[in-house]
Amino acid sequence: MTRVFILFGCIYDVTMIDKSFGNTTICFELSIGSSGYLNPQQLANHEFASSITRLYPRIPIDNNAQHFRLPIDLQKPVIFTKYTFFDYSYRMTLTNRLKNAADYMFKLIREFEFNINSKASDDILMQQYKKIEEYLHTLPCGCGQQKTNATNFGITGGVHATLSEVLNFSMPSLRMNSLDEKRRKKIFHNLESLKGWITKDIDFDETKRFEIVKVLYKIARALRQLAFDVQPSLPDIFLWMICDSKRVAYSRLSPEDLLYSTCEGEKGLYNGRIQTLFLQKPRISYKPIK
Incomplete structure (x- = not known):
């Protein structure tokens, strides 16, 4: 039996962007499994999707020449996607x-x-x-x-x-x-x-x-x-940072930590809560894992 899972989130603030990412526009993509994940051609064409934010220019942080932030103070982007999978809730x-x-x-x-x-x-x-x-x-x-x-x-x-x-x-x-x-x-x-x-x-x-x-x-x-389960119930959730149509950094989340339930004990630890995510660069395939 399959079930439709709706994944959505709101980005409150994006800051401390290193200047090494270049002077390009930035957007974010939320995906679970194949849902919400745009291929390189779709990214290059800037195709609209509910799982991706619009492009934002980076702006400098006061008294900090090494890092930048995004101007989303008044309009917080909301991104969402739907994923159909077997019901292992x-x-x-x-x-x-x-x-x-x-x-x-x-x-x-x-x-x-x-x-x-x-x-x-x-x-x-x-x-x-x-x-x-x-x-x-x-x-x-x-x-x-x-x-x-x-x-x-x-x-x-x-x-x-x-x-x-x-x-x-x-x-x-x-x-x-x-x-x-x-x-x-x-x-x-x-x-x-x-x-x-x-x-x-x-x-x-x-x-x-x-x-x-x-x-x-x-x-x-x-x-x-x-609490550890060897059988994954859902694919992991990824929040990607995209610069110049390329995925440059990500944060990975466990799906059960975001699961909603009417029962408090069954609700995920991070469901409905503001989280501070520190993004990391994706590993290059020929480099060993540290």
């Missing part, structure tokens, strides 16, 4: 659940470490540790933590299944292959091991407190490692 949502869980774990651990450095009482430390332990045992989606505000018109989002519940029940409707099933079982067994690791008697003696923090960081890093 369940792989990306599982990856995002683990990535978001790891990020939230790191946040809780930093708060716990801050209280240790602040010489908090054992009761406060135990309360925070139990909060981390409870979170790891349930791994909720995070929708229940949303507060009503003006953007959602006072409506609180629903609460979806916890990660443990998702992994406990296989869903044949998703048409998971053998690797998907093995990955599901591997994640489930590893999570059970992590739960056993964190569920133990804790001694908040001053000489052992930072050992507890080290163990918690190991658990959070293990969660992040479980």
Whole structure:
């Protein structure tokens, strides 16, 4: 079964363009797989496409003779493209659940470490540790933590299944292959091991407190490692910088990091968020990878 994915973004600012790119006009192209990617002839003819911005002249940066920027202060370019591919979104949502869980774990651990450095009482430390332990045992989606505000018109989002519940029940409707099933079982067994690791008697003696923090960081890093999937769900996303009809620099993004979902836990880490991208020059084929 195929699905249509719509990829779009807005460029807020382009700055620190090195003068070595020459005094030419510049545009940007957003592509995923073959969608949005223009061939050299189309670039040379300046063909219109929704995935490419118009041409911009570069202008100097004040008090900086080595770098330039683009004049897009008042009109921010929006670029988009559509891509039809097999629907493997369940792989990306599982990856995002683990990535978001790891990020939230790191946040809780930093708060716990801050209280240790602040010489908090054992009761406060135990309360925070139990909060981390409870979170790891349930791994909720995070929708229940949303507060009503003006953007959602006072409506609180629903609460979806916890990660443990998702992994406990296989869903044949998703048409998971053998690797998907093995990955599901591997994640489930590893999570059970992590739960056993964190569920133990804790001694908040001053000489052992930072050992507890080290163990918690190991658990959070293990969660992040479980998010890796050997089967790509979608091709990588590229943002190309084009000078004089030639691709001179790019930024590469993982598709699951931009995936939208109504469930907060399944949403990509960068979805709907402003990102600062540092572009790099494409590697020449005869030069080794550094």
